[in-house]
Amino acid sequence: MGIFERYLSVWVALAIVTGIVLGLWLPNMFAMVASFEYAHVNLIIAVLIWLMIYPMMVQVDFAAIKDVGKKPKGLVLTLVVNWLVKPFTMALLGWLFFKGLFAEWVDPQTASEYIAGMILLGVAPCTAMVFVWSQLTKGDPNYTLVQVSVNDVIMIFAFAPIAGFLLGVTDITVPWSTLALSVVLYVVLPLIAGAFTRRTLNRGENPQRLQQWLARLKPWSIIGLLTTVVLLFGFQAETILAKPQAIVLIAIPLLIQSYVIFAITYWVARKIRLSHSVAAPACMIGTSNFFELAVAVAISLFGLHSGAALATVVGVLVEVPVMLSLVWFANRTRHWFTH
Numbered sequence: 001m002g003i004f005e006r007y008l009s010v011w012v013a014l015a016i017v018t019g020i021v022l023g024l025w026l027p028n029m030f031a032m033v034a035s036f037e038y039a040h041v042n043l044i045i046a047v048l049i050w051l052m053i054y055p056m057m058v059q060v061d062f063a064a065i066k067d068v069g070k071k072p073k074g075l076v077l078t079l080v081v082n083w084l085v086k087p088f089t090m091a092l093l094g095w096l097f098f099k100g101l102f103a104e105w106v107d108p109q110t111a112s113e114y115i116a117g118m119i120l121l122g123v124a125p126c127t128a129m130v131f132v133w134s135q136l137t138k139g140d141p142n143y144t145l146v147q148v149s150v151n152d153v154i155m156i157f158a159f160a161p162i163a164g165f166l167l168g169v170t171d172i173t174v175p176w177s178t179l180a181l182s183v184v185l186y187v188v189l190p191l192i193a194g195a196f197t198r199r200t201l202n203r204g205e206n207p208q209r210l211q212q213w214l215a216r217l218k219p220w221s222i223i224g225l226l227t228t229v230v231l232l233f234g235f236q237a238e239t240i241l242a243k244p245q246a247i248v249l250i251a252i253p254l255l256i257q258s259y260v261i262f263a264i265t266y267w268v269a270r271k272i273r274l275s276h277s278v279a280a281p282a283c284m285i286g287t288s289n290f291f292e293l294a295v296a297v298a299i300s301l302f303g304l305h306s307g308a309a310l311a312t313v314v315g316v317l318v319e320v321p322v323m324l325s326l327v328w329f330a331n332r333t334r335h336w337f338t339h
Helices: 008-025 027-035 043-059 062-067 072-101 108-122 129-136 141-169 176-202 209-235 237-242 245-271 276-287 291-302 307-332
Strands: none
Touching (some): 008 027, 008 209, 008 237, 043 209, 043 291, 072 141, 072 276, 129 276, 129 307, 141 176, 141 276, 176 209, 176 291, 209 237, 209 291, 209 307, 237 245, 245 276, 276 307
């Protein structure tokens, strides 16, 4: 794990502080950025999100899908957790906390937006960072590649229907055209661009071309993430200073969701006798989120200043420390598995 991935929460925290300071100091600049919008899509944020998502999609090898039947139990566990469990538990926790336990501290409109951001996080399974978590737990790299590739294909068809259904269940009006546009813009097109790039680079005689290209893209991906965080918290600066507890309130159900999903998946993996090299990455992809996609869709659906956008960025803040703690736990309990 590189220094950026290891200290991602630190960089995000610094970007949050920078965004709040700039938002109070230069409000007109943020208003100008917010004005660059077309069809409910902020063009500047769209470019930054692409800088984050495109390098991840280049890593996805759809040729690996042909190996889908080699370790079916682990893949089935991943798919069930990602698409039949995790989105619904996230929606339930959001409703429980912001319509129940935290209702007196958050107004109903903001509470609905926080729930929407949590739902978008829950419906977006991890794409890139799972490679890091798999490596740290000595997971099977081929299995990890298969599960990421299969999940990305499913995401094209399942993300919008599940997100739309859960947003509707929580009484949030779903602009279906905007949701569909977001899926095309932030899932379908990056996947196509990534597949084309991968195929083009693999045609050459130099087998290192793909890795060299990804190394060149990595700094831009980092810039995209941190600049997006700066902008989002710049837009939210006045709200956050007025209600600093908002970040803590959002983080609590997100933390509970992460640990509960991991516990369920890890327990099932042990019961069905998966090898640890398959069980660990299966649990990691079920626990972590494709927060870049969630951020982009939240902005498209609810706006830059929305509670939904804030909730997805809080997801970025808690992701790495949570996942590192689970990596530690998975490594310490390797002996629970027979092989």
